[in-house]
Amino acid sequence: xxxxxxxxxxxxxxxxxxxxxxxxxxxxxxxxxxxxxxxxxxxxxxxxxxxxxxxxxxxxxxxxxxxxxxxxxxxxxxxxxxxxxxxxxxxxxxxxxxxxxxxxxxxxxxxxxxxxxxxxxxxxxxxxxxxxxxxxxxxxxxxxxxxxxxxxxxxxxxxxxxxxxxxxxxxxxxxxxxxxxxxxxxxxxxxxxxxxxxxxxxxxxxxxxxxxxxxxxxxxxxxxxxxxxxxxxxxxxxxxxxxxxxxxxxxxxxxxxxxxxxxxxxxxxxxxxxxxxxxxxxxxxxxxxxxxxxxxxxxxxxxxxxxxxxxxxxxxxxxxxxxxxxxxxxxxxxxxxxxxxxxxxxxxxxxxxxxxxxxxxxxxxxxxxxxxxxxxxxxxxxxxxxxxxxxxxxxxxxxxxxxxxxxxxxxxxxxxxxxxxxxxxxxxxxxxxxxxxxxxxxxxxxxxxxxxxxxxxxxxxxxxxxxxxxxxxxxxxxxxxxxxxxxxxxxxxxxxxxxxxxxxxxxxxxxxxxxxxxxxxxxxxxxxxxxxxxxxxxxxxxxxxxxxxxxxxxxxxxxxxxxxxxxxxxx
Amino acid sequence: xxxxxxxxxxxxxxxxxxxxxxxxxxxxxxxxxxxxxxxxxxxxxxxxxxxxxxxxxxxxxxxxxxxxxxxxxxxxxxxxxxxxxxxxxxxxxxxxxxxxxxxxxxxxxxxxxxxxxxxxxxxxxxxxxxxxxxxxxxxxxxxxxxxxxxxxxxxxxxxxxxxxxxxxxxxxxxxxxxxxxxxxxxxxxxxxxxxxxxxxxxxxxxxxxxxxxxxxxx
Numbered sequence: 001x002x003x004x005x006x007x008x009x010x011x012x013x014x015x016x017x018x019x020x021x022x023x024x025x026x027x028x029x030x031x032x033x034x035x036x037x038x039x040x041x042x043x044x045x046x047x048x049x050x051x052x053x054x055x056x057x058x059x060x061x062x063x064x065x066x067x068x069x070x071x072x073x074x075x076x077x078x079x080x081x082x083x084x085x086x087x088x089x090x091x092x093x094x095x096x097x098x099x100x101x102x103x104x105x106x107x108x109x110x111x112x113x114x115x116x117x118x119x120x121x122x123x124x125x126x127x128x129x130x131x132x133x134x135x136x137x138x139x140x141x142x143x144x145x146x147x148x149x150x151x152x153x154x155x156x157x158x159x160x161x162x163x164x165x166x167x168x169x170x171x172x173x174x175x176x177x178x179x180x181x182x183x184x185x186x187x188x189x190x191x192x193x194x195x196x197x198x199x200x201x202x203x204x205x206x207x208x209x210x211x212x213x214x215x216x217x218x219x220x221x222x223x224x225x226x227x228x229x230x231x232x233x234x235x236x237x238x239x240x241x242x243x244x245x246x247x248x249x250x251x252x253x254x255x256x257x258x259x260x261x262x263x264x265x266x267x268x269x270x271x272x273x274x275x276x277x278x279x280x281x282x283x284x285x286x287x288x289x290x291x292x293x294x295x296x297x298x299x300x301x302x303x304x305x306x307x308x309x310x311x312x313x314x315x316x317x318x319x320x321x322x323x324x325x326x327x328x329x330x331x332x333x334x335x336x337x338x339x340x341x342x343x344x345x346x347x348x349x350x351x352x353x354x355x356x357x358x359x360x361x362x363x364x365x366x367x368x369x370x371x372x373x374x375x376x377x378x379x380x381x382x383x384x385x386x387x388x389x390x391x392x393x394x395x396x397x398x399x400x401x402x403x404x405x406x407x408x409x410x411x412x413x414x415x416x417x418x419x420x421x422x423x424x425x426x427x428x429x430x431x432x433x434x435x436x437x438x439x440x441x442x443x444x445x446x447x448x449x450x451x452x453x454x455x456x457x458x459x460x461x462x463x464x465x466x467x468x469x470x471x472x473x474x475x476x477x478x479x480x481x482x483x484x485x486x487x488x489x490x491x492x493x494x495x496x497x498x499x500x501x502x503x504x505x506x507x508x509x510x511x512x513x514x515x516x517x518x519x520x521x522x523x524x525x526x527x528x529x530x531x532x533x534x535x536x537x538x539x540x541x542x543x544x545x546x547x548x549x550x551x552x553x554x555x556x557x558x559x560x561x562x563x564x565x566x567x568x569x570x571x
Numbered sequence: 572x573x574x575x576x577x578x579x580x581x582x583x584x585x586x587x588x589x590x591x592x593x594x595x596x597x598x599x600x601x602x603x604x605x606x607x608x609x610x611x612x613x614x615x616x617x618x619x620x621x622x623x624x625x626x627x628x629x630x631x632x633x634x635x636x637x638x639x640x641x642x643x644x645x646x647x648x649x650x651x652x653x654x655x656x657x658x659x660x661x662x663x664x665x666x667x668x669x670x671x672x673x674x675x676x677x678x679x680x681x682x683x684x685x686x687x688x689x690x691x692x693x694x695x696x697x698x699x700x701x702x703x704x705x706x707x708x709x710x711x712x713x714x715x716x717x718x719x720x721x722x723x724x725x726x727x728x729x730x731x732x733x734x735x736x737x738x739x740x741x742x743x744x745x746x747x748x749x750x751x752x753x754x755x756x757x758x759x760x761x762x763x764x765x766x767x768x769x770x771x772x773x774x775x776x777x778x779x780x781x782x783x784x785x786x787x788x789x
């Protein structure tokens with residue numbers, strides 16, 4: 001038996017190594033393929049020598065500094081606000097009547113893709129949007145939409161706000177997962193018996209135990225906010241745009257000199273992300289050091305702000321849920337509207353014309369999106385199972401030795417996509433692999449895998465492997481036991497993990513843009529293209545589909561295991 | 572210091588989980604409630620501590636040091652609880668865990684006093700010099716003692732012991748049991764212990780809870 005497991009261990013180790021190589025090699029190649037042009041070297045375009053020209057041109061470009069400032073300010077505002085508000089909500093609502101509601105509302109909130117939300121959100125906050133229509137003309141006095149720059153504002157505030165609303169549910173999900181690692185309820189009870197009011201007990205006892213599990217999601221959100229492109233195109237400023245959008249514009253410029261500047265800027269964005277992750281870590285270390293005495297300074301029995309704090313939490317929860325669900329409602333209403341004059345709250349005339357008109361443009365992107373999503377989600381699931389199976393067989397000591405391998409899985413979500421997608425594009429073009437469905441699936445897999453792993457790891461590693469051993473003894477086959485005992489018992493989380501992977505794949509913009517080479521259209525590419533146009537109705541139809549596709553898979557992932565094991569309460 | 576329970580009952584949707592309990596305990600006195608798992612012993616402690624889940628309701632009166640406490644939030648009742656798990660805070664070292672329980676004080680002198688109290692407490696438990704130790708490196712018995720010291724440093728008016736010995740092996744169990752009973756006497760506070768193990772039963776008062784009925788056995 002021991003020999004068998006050793007053999008299994010080495011087999012899975014090989015699978016894991018190959019997997020990691022498959023993931024890391026393209027990223028490394030992509031980074032090198034971006035750094036070389038950043039230093040003036042792009043032989044395929046006739047740039048053969050190394051020089052600092054692209055970097056100098058980047059520094060002297062009039063938009064660079066403002067653009068970087070916009071990216072940093074919006075990312076910091078969004079990341080810090082989303083993180084603080086999510087922790088605030090947990091602290092205030094834990095074990096309240098809303099807590100259960102919040103837990104149930106998380107899945108649909110998370111299922112809304114960033115881009116679909118951004119499109120719907122722009123329909124709410126725009127000068128001609130629902131918010132303004134509600135108060136017009138009686139309260140605002142506007143008979144026509146005011147000439148205000150709300151969407152695409154110069155300070156990237158609408159972008160920050162959208163990021164805040166979208167990232168709070170993600171942080172909440174991660175916090176809920178982290179809360180499973182220790183007994184929060186009893187920790188709070190101990191705090192209470194030591195005379196600490198609820199909020200203080202939470203901040204001093206619960207939060208420090210949660211933070212270790214939230215560090216990685218925090219860095220991931222920071223990196224994403226600093227480098228997001230599709231959301232910034234819809235909601236961010238235009239003159240100049242945020243740094244990632246500017247880089248994307250340079251990379252798509254017909255003038256190759258601009259692409260070299262883009263490569264230089266992409267490398268700089270990577271440095272910015274790494275510096276800010278480092279700063280966040282430094283802030284954590286300093287806070288730990290300087291708050292050490294405060295942590296054990298004793299209870300402050302004042303609870304004067306408990307009620308207002310709770311009220312604020314309820315208001316925040318209402319704003320997040322209402323804006324998320326209204327965004328989707330706005331997409332639906334716009335997609336069916338024919339005549340909708342300001343300040344009418346609803347269209348005067350409804351029509352399915354927009355759907356009919358866009359159907360011709362929709363079929364191929366929908367098919368491609370579904371194919372890429374299903375393939376990359378399924379492959380990611382297989383890889384995750386291999387990695388987790390290997391991990392579950394390691395002893396604690398060896399698991400600690402190999403923890404760096406697990407960190408490699410997260411690399412694609414910590415490094416900004418735009419920092420290496422150009423390099424990957426150059427590499428694929430040189431190998432004549434761009435615009436192929438297989439390469440597209442592979443590139444999506446890079447970003448789908450970390451999220452599949454995040455959503456599956458905890459449950460998979462907690463599985464009691466004695467079931468597997470009993471199954472192996474009874475069936476005399478480890479594979480049979482794995483397929484007929486372990487997989488069915490974990491069917492629910494496996495299906496959910498697949499759905500998460502599918503949703504992540506659907507939302508990918510840059511990988512589809514850079515690898516598809518214009519030959520593989522996806523629903524996200526079409527949505528961004530439609531959002532840049534002037535017809536709200538058409539972009540609403542595309543945004544709606546971007547929302548519906550992952551939702552269908554989420555529902556299927558919940559319903560299929562239920563149907564399969566309808567009479568099995570233990571599953 | 573004394574505690575009086577007058578017709579204390581816990582109800583689920585209007586139905587009592589066990590018969591009404593009325594009892595008075597003086598300082599240093601320990602009441603043991605024995606009964607099988609799931610009979611409602613821990614629920615009784617949760618009712619006294621103020622941590623009942625929302626679907627359960629408490630009826631009756633609880634008087635602690637002459638004051639009715641059943642309507643007060645948990646942190647204002649002045650009750651210490653020792654659970655089965657030690658629940659030491661992993662982000663704080665041994666001294667940090669104990670300092671956490673001490674009342675706030677201002678100035679350098681208060682700081683010195685607090686540290687002195689921690690050192691004394693550790694010494695009394697045979698753990699002198701353990702201040703800077705990471706709680707994860709302590710043995711099961713040491714963790715249990717630090718956890719109890721933390722509960723007692725908050726100067727509770729009543730100590731609730733929710734199967735605190737059940738996770739320890741036989742030798743550590745009897746040592747820790749003696750330590751707990753000794754501390755209760757020394758601090759002169761009433762204590763209520765629930766357990767399913769007859770060995771944990773002290774010489775003081777002893778009730779059994781079976782099929783929802785309390786029986787005075789002592």
